[in-house]
Amino acid sequence: MFGSHKNYKFVFVNHVTTNPFFTPTQYGAADASKLLGCSYQWTGSESSNVNQMVNALNSAVTGGADGIAISLIDLHAFNAPVEAAIKAGIPVVAYNADAPGNARLSYIGQDLKKAGEEMGERIVAAVGSGEVALFIATPGSANLQPRIEGAEKAIKDSGKPITVHSVATGAAVPAELSAIEAYYTGHKSVKGMYAVDGGSTESLAKVMQKFGLAGKVKAGGFDLTEATQKLLSEGQIEFTIDQQPYLQGFLPVLQLFMYKVSGTLTGLAETDTGLKFLSKESVQPYLKSKSRYEGTSTAAKVIS
């Protein structure tokens, strides 16, 4: 269909290579590679260490990768290396997290600020007035900070008498649980509690369940861990926002492939993978199925 092409090798540089959030992303990259007759590599840092990510990016350039997809979790660290890769003739796209001013050719992921703003609007509609907590795992991370800023902006713009507390919870679920629990214990009058990352959302839902807060305190968050799916279906939180991690692996391969076979004529497109609000009802299909799309099964199959 595209004429004969070599077996392109695309390298994904990730900030938390072993984090289960990105399991569907890896399946997406694997499936697209299989579909198109390419191969992919999943590498980077296990622990958001940007130096290690830069090293891996440089190795990909040295190793003659045909294209690179990278999560731009830092505003400064990747600007020079990405530019150098592009100068060396290797197309680079960003996925999952984006950095303004970076030379990457396109971004495939959630429009993070917009997602935060829409969450903020929901918060305004649900709470109206009073105290609201926003939980964030690691403030300043380029894949989380825009969400919390968007939410704060939407709340401020609404002009409603809502007091926002931003609370850092830490990067591991056990620590997040205790941080959220501690916040609630100290702020029993809180009207709404919301989280802007997957770990904090899961922890928030667990705290809601523990104290029996459903109906008393409004709550919602981001991403779809298995625990979050289950607790959402029980109504512990009102919503979660899916950013379709599978597509964040599938589409970068597709775009890089098109860019290569078309001799740079086409392929690149800024792609917003998600602002999918899931509720108690709409989360049901996720619970019932096990799939590569959610990283819950390794088997490729048609879901009906």
Next chain:
Amino acid sequence: MASVAGGSTAQTPPVKAGESARARRPSVGRQLLERILSLREGSIIVVTIVTAIYFSANTSSFFTGDNFKTLLPYFAPFAILAAGEVFVMILGEIDLSIGALYLFAPILFYKLDASAGLGLVPSVIVALLVCAAVGAINGFFVAVVEINSFVTTLATLFAFEGLSLIVSHGTPVATPGAAQHTTTVNVTHVVNEHKITLPEQVHHISTFASVFGGGVYSELIWAVVIVIVLQIVLTFTRWGLYTVAIGSNKLGAGEAGVSVKAIMIRNYVLCALTAALVGIFEAVRAATVQPDPAGANEILFLAVAAGVIGGTLLTGGSGTVVGALIGALFLGVLKDGLILQGVNANYLLFYTGLAIIVAMTVNVYVQRRRRGHGG
């Protein structure tokens, strides 16, 4: 011949009879190999060369000038960290707090420069001094209060990772002095025999950045200089001899008149300094100061691993700084090579684990043989 002082250790395992008799066949290659292997660092040098040959044979891009530059940051920072750690490990102690100081030093550097307006180089110096003081605190609690070093430095690891988060408000910032400047210059190309002059963007980094980790060879040069200096200190100075003496027999060293506590504190200060220096280098190289402790903890493990793989005993009494450099090089070659080969992240950890076991087994085997020869 051991390349460092203190080749003898109390932990010498029994030598198997017949092992040394097998190796007596005269051949130039064999003699050379035995000569290399008779060095304390010999076995890991051989393992590293074999690993590099393997990747050169299997990956066309491994043995290239470009990859040489790519490889540098995979090992140079760890070589510096391990060089400091070796001085603590020879004492028979450990310093886990290097992870925290690696994290804390650049944050402090940022605060001193950006908030206090101290200027780049003075900020680096003050940040290093503060971290040296933390090293002295570690040394004090280990040597004077006599709390186990694992516990003491675990405490400072947590405390200073916490302090890093507090001071930075958990937010990454741009490293002062590390920003890239872009200038436009006219470059003349010859295309189809026509000369075309086009403006091209050229990037520069400041002299400060190119010295403190940002330059391509900066970390390598620092690593080589630091390793050579510290190896000389270890082999030829009283400080080095006393360090080995304390690690072999603390009580005996004390009775022989070695000021055990002062030496121990000094080594912890040295170790803290190397960690702080690497923290600043890496922050300058990436142009960002990250407060996330997860990344720093991984660095800590790799640095200790580099020291041990290089031939320094965790039990103390014996060690080599050059070996730590080679150990770091081995880990760097392994990681870069595996990534070049296209190995995925989950497999990378698995292979790294396997390779460390193989390397250490070769190490132990060769060291036994070496002692069998009376080396």
